[in-house]
Amino acid sequence: MAECYMCEKEGTTVEHVPPKCVFPEKKDLPEGWNLRSQLITVPACDEHNTKKSKNDEYILYVLVMNLPANEVGGNHFQTKLIRAIERNPNLIKQFLSTHQRVTIQDTETGEWQNTIAIEIDRHRFDGAIDMMSRALHYEHFSEKWLGKVSIQPDFLLSLDPETARDTNEPIEQLAKAADQVFENQPYFGENKEVFKYQVINGNDQCEKIMRLSFYSNCKVTVFFGLNG
Numbered sequence: 038m039a040e041c042y043m044c045e046k047e048g049t050t051v052e053h054v055p056p057k058c059v060f061p062e063k064k065d066l067p068e069g070w071n072l073r074s075q076l077i078t079v080p081a082c083d084e085h086n087t088k089k090s091k092n093d094e095y096i097l098y099v100l101v102m103n104l105p106a107n108e109v110g111g112n113h114f115q116t117k118l119i120r121a122i123e124r125n126p127n128l129i130k131q132f133l134s135t136h137q138r139v140t141i142q143d144t145e146t147g148e149w150q151n152t153i154a155i156e157i158d159r160h161r162f163d164g165a166i167d168m169m170s171r172a173l174h175y176e177h178f179s180e181k182w183l184g185k186v187s188i189q190p191d192f193l194l195s196l197d198p199e200t201a202r203d204t205n206e207p208i209e210q211l212a213k214a215a216d217q218v219f220e221n222q223p224y225f226g227e228n229k230e231v232f233k234y235q236v237i238n239g240n241d242q243c244e245k246i247m248r249l250s251f252y253s254n255c256k257v258t259v260f261f262g263l264n265g
Contacts, residue, residue: 039080040181042080044082049082050080051078051080052078052079052172054076054173055077057073058094059097061116061117065113065116066112072109072228072230075227077172077226079172088168089169092161094121099162101252105192105253105255106254109252109253132155132157167188169249170182170249171186173247185262187263188259189208191208191257191258192254215248218237219248222236222237231252243261243262
């Protein structure tokens, strides 16, 4: 049996990458749709499967509650997430405990809309994306990545009026640069309305770079072995 994607222990379980809960169930989709076909899986030991599973629902909340998410993500919020909230309201209470009302402008339409901003646990989010990225590396290259992984979410921005400009400008610049670098690169993943990824070889400063796209517009750039 294959080894766990994260360690040298035996891979006694199968781990979905991204978590299976990110993909809508058939009952929440139009007739004939199936967005859970040919999902990416990797072998995992019990320890790393359990460790990753603790953050699966958290990742789902972060992704589908973001405005950039496409229609599939929005529908997933209205169905799967609402049911999860009704079963266990504690997690949504944690999210909303720090929320603030904001008015934002749609950069494509120019329209302004009222919404809320929430503060997420970046340590928890980055840790989950870290494990996900290592699993994708294992799947894509048939080898483990045990080195450094750096996470850059392109869709998470600061709304603090005092620091937003200085914080967000570098994020937006990196996102635009990533868009250009990956513009002509192929996508991988069978259910691209939910998740797809791209990968390129890097250089002496960074061995490989991945671009993860959730619900089309929630993008995360991942650097493998970034120096400096």
